[in-house]
Amino acid sequence: MELKVTDLSVARGGVPVLEGVSFTLRAGEALVLRGPNGVGKTTLLRSVAGLQPPLSGQVGLDRESMAYAGHADGIKATLSVRENLDFWADVFATDRVGKALAAFELDGLADRHAGNLSAGQKRRLGLARMVVTGRPVWVLDEPTVSLDVDAVAMFAWAVRAHLRDGGMALIATHIDLGLDEARVLNLGPFRARAPEPDDFDGAFL
Template structure:
């Protein structure tokens, strides 16, 4: 499996921020998105995930699982109930591998509302393997994780790569993943004139 993006232009609100993004990620590879705040990393990930329609270009949106900034947990459900819900959404029943990968056994009966920020993050990330989707898209996935749990997350991603998946993530942390490439999104920055039309000029035509 190769995840391919071709001539993709991405919009934040009414403004195109990235233009002509082209890359591919093969099975077993990780691609790390780099660039300063506001450069378009989140916009690109949301477009890859199919949450924001592209201005133009093509992307394989049907094979992705997306982990965003928000944890997206049901606060009144337990950890086990949250994971079971997401497993069933994707036609799965066994949450044990995800529980093991993210060391969640001691938290299974605890409500999401009662978890620390780092614990919530681990539960949110544990949904990724439950999707059984080959492409993981992740936006700053290690936020709120301590060093031990960053390492735990890195191992989970490494297993995903070893089993034929690929990963695209925005992060400033070296996860020690094999076969990792970087992509600086600033090289695809759209100019201010890309979306600009002068309504007064149009009226005079």
């Protein structure tokens, strides 16, 4: 299995932000996307994951193979930590809740309501959903927001375990995750050209 992205161009608010992005990700590999704020990392990830259509190009892998984690933690505050993971286990028809709790050291918080967690604990719970899905491709947008140094290391360990199991990870982040084995793709060279004055109105159609 491989994730092959070919000449992908994406837009935000009708305005092109990236053009001609191509890369291939194979089993056991991680790719880190870099670039300044606003370059289009989130837009690219959402297009790869099938959450919004690209302007052009191809994503050569079924989106059902992917699990996406964006800026929101995607948790239900009135449910406990375990109940949140049980919910996602039911959605994805897996039995990986115990593995997810262990991966993000949530066992001791399993019975606590998610609404009573700290920001970092909520983020860990949100990321633990990725383990529960059982899907081979993790698409992660700034996954370490709200995490302290120890939790970042915990996340990196979880990614390595996923890669060892034959998974893949596509990650947009500004920080060094300590994943020396990951390749890095700088999105700066793929910035879309600014619209010509005659094209300006068309950019918003």
